[in-house]
Amino acid sequence: MSADENEVSPDQLVFPGDSSSSRSPSGRSRKLLIAAVITLAVLLLVTAAGASYLAFVNRERADRWETRANALEGDIGDLEGQLNQRTSLANDLAGKVQELQRAVTRSEGDVRGLERRQRKLANEKAQVEDQRAGLVLQAATLQTVAQTYSECSGGLSDLLQAVVYEDYGWITANADRIVATCNAAEGQFDDYKSNYAE
């Protein structure tokens, strides 16, 4: 053993009861750093695992959404086609309705014209029926006058015959009646003329 080897520097001396040598600041920091690194590594591992899981789930969800969006896009396309088709039908129907409206308006005008014509004809018919009724009354009155004149004529004929045969008794008995009949016929004829003469 050399002298150097037997010599101990004051720096290398460790005194009992001096705990400052085992709790040096650099040693504690290292331990803490190691612990922190280990904890960090574990946390990173756990987080990475969780993140991977979430990524997987999100991917699946995104795929499902994409599929649904595609399906909906297809439905929208179909609906758009149907809507356009129905709109086209509605346009056709609207056109037909307008055409029918014009036809109804024309028909309404025709109906009004025909009704006007019908009322005019009905009025003419009623007037003709009035005239016919008047003529019937006139004919009935004339028939009465003619009947009375006929009775008058027959009476005068009988009276004339009675005069020829000098049947004065008959003449006395019937002359007044015959004259009255003839007067009545004359009166009826005058009434007729006053009622119906134009």
Add this chain to the structure above:
Amino acid sequence: MTLSKPGVILFFVVCLVAGCAAAPADAPPAQAPTPTIDDLSPAVTAAEAVQVPTLARDSLAREAKRLTLRVRNIECANIALGSGFGLTPGLLITNRHVVAEALVLEVNTWNGRTLHVTGAAVGALGDLGVVRVQGRLPEVAEFGPAPRRRDPVTAVGYPLGGRLTLSRGVALGTVFDRDLSIDVLRITARIEHGNSGGPLLDSRGRVLGVVYAIERRTGYGLVIPVQAMLQLVEIGGLQDVPPCGSS
């Protein structure tokens, strides 16, 4: 203070990893295209342009004309003309003086049909007559409420035996008729001989009464109200038509 440094680093690392994990794996699908509905507007415009025309069938004038009838009374030596309206499909109502002393009664409809009369009667009270016809009348009356003063009214009939005429006016309230012993309506609508027995209508075509006379003093038309008409028939009943030459 030495412990907080790794903690802060850890916090940022965790936030970074969590942020990456929360981000969507792919970009969201492209937005679906908006459908183009190019033909919708014309359809709406066309539908709005459709307006149903007023049909003559629905008009008051046409209903009034269908309802009102022309009555021809062939008496012993004269022809009397008046109006009437359908009470039931086979029965029409008119005035007593229109059907009185009839040898023959004839009824014409607005469209020229002549209906054969099978029977007639007159009201014992009031100037009312009822005629039964063979066949079906074109229209029957729907009765309306008594009009108020200044309400618009329309008298329908065949004035002077001429064309079917609608005469418009307003109600002027009631006046007491001594002969009939009832309150009757007074109207401004022009009334002529031949309007007798015709209906007085309100603005909805409902019958308010029977036209029967012209007030000499004023020239206003007089109308037996529906309620009075029904009461007169109910109280007095009906009797045979006065025979020809009875007056």
